[in-house]
Amino acid sequence: MNGAMRGTDDLGGAGSSSGTASRPVFPFAALIGQTSLQQALVLAAIDPGLGGVLISGPRGTAKSTAARALAELLPEGQLVNLPLGASEDRLIGTLDIETVLRDGSVRFSPGLLAKAHRGVLYVDEVNLLPDALVDALLDAAASGVNTVERDGVSHSHDASFVLIGTMNPEEGELRPQLIDRFGLMVELQNAFEPQVRQAIVKARFAFDLDPAGFRAAYADQQASYVQRIRSARAALPLLWFDDAVHARVSTLCIDAAVDGLRADLVMLRAARALAAFERADAVTVGHVERVADAVLLHRRRQHDSPRANQSQPESEARSQGVDRGASGDTARSSADSDWGYLPPEPTATVPVKRVIPLDVKKR
Structure with a gap:
């Protein structure tokens, strides 16, 4: 069972885009009971092209604490928060069209995607963010490039x-078209083990009472992660x-009845990232097995509907229904074979008296 490490929302990391002074960050190595979450975050840090990590869980399950802790392990140590009320220009940046028309030069005002680079x-x-913003940030996360186009003027930068x-999940689900584009997903649960x-x-x-001392105890493990x-x-x-890995x-992916081939690509990349993290000489089937849950959790579908699981095909049942109908039980066999369809019901007619016909218009 995944544990919980409740984080404080105002705990900012070094280089946080909030503009506040740097505050101590809870060490990534000190997270308790979060093995699956730590693995998913490390894989995304090794290969950002995976498309990111979606963390689902109730309040107080270390979601924000883990995100801040991971940022400290990356080269720039930069953590950028995207607020719910952000506009599209704030996210992707904007072009000064007036400068383009007047001077012929592109003047770009960077957005949060540029600040989050590395x-x-x-x-x-x-799940509460507008779909247009989610779509834009997922595009940039998968490609590593952000492109801004306004009035025929285009500007691209690394992201x-x-x-x-x-x-x-109690506050609403993310649309299936968007949730599938997250590379990995981890579902956290409340900890009920004393x-x-x-x-x-x-x-x-211990961390709240002495942040410096607590962090010092995990300094070697943190350095090893970096x-x-x-x-x-x-x-x-x-x-x-x-070929065995493929x-x-x-x-x-076939057993999970996933749509498209995105799951195959993400699973291969995640397995490769895990092999690289463990300093393996090659990617093995074992690496695939260990990343499969995070890749398929939000993509897994049911293979067939209950109707398709019947003992015989619908066409065969219909043909048998016709044969039985020839023996004198046509109505009943037709209703049985056409599963889900209701037979027609007779409706009584009521005569209407004293109906005055309308005059036919001459043309």
Whole structure:
């Protein structure tokens, strides 16, 4: 069961876009009971092209704490928050068309996507964000490039960042067309194991009482994360997939009845990132198995409807119904074979007296 490390919303990290002074960040290595979440975030940090991580869970399950903790492990240590009320210009940036027309030069005012380059773009309650903004940030997260076009003028810039979106399912779901575009998804639960809850509370109290001392105790583990993420990024181009890995990915995606091929691509990239993080010489089926849940959690579908699971095809049932009808039970067999269809019902007619016909108009 996933644990919970309750984070304070005003806890900002170094380089936070909020403009406030730097405050101590709860160490990523000190998260308790969050193994699946930590793995997903590390994989997204190694390969931002995965498309980010969607974290679903109730309030107080360390969603924001984990996002801030991850930002500290990245090269720039930048954490950019996207508020719910942000406009599209605030997100992607804007072009000064007046300057273009007057001077012939492009003047670009960068948005949050530019500021998040090489860092973390954190979107709390992403399910409440307008669809247009979600679509724009997912495009940039997957491609690593942000393009702004206004009145025939185009400007592009690098926007390689780790996208982390959080949502509370009690407040509404994200549209299926958008949720599928997140590379990985982790579903957090409340911690109901007494020992886990006690360990979480003790760690939080220790951090609040002495942030510097608490962070010092995890300094070596934090440094190891930074070094392993940096080395894994460099090792990604050197790792490839054999036929056995491809076959296992295809089988898992087919069994999950996913739409399209995005799940296959993300699963291969996630497995490669995990192999690079563990300094493996090659990507194995074992790596695929360990990332499959995060890739398929939000993409898995039912294979067939109840009607398709009947013992015989609909066409066969209909043909049998016709044969039975020839033996004198046509109405009943037709109703049985056409599952879901109601037979016609007779309706009584009522005579209407003293109807005065209308005059026919001459043309």
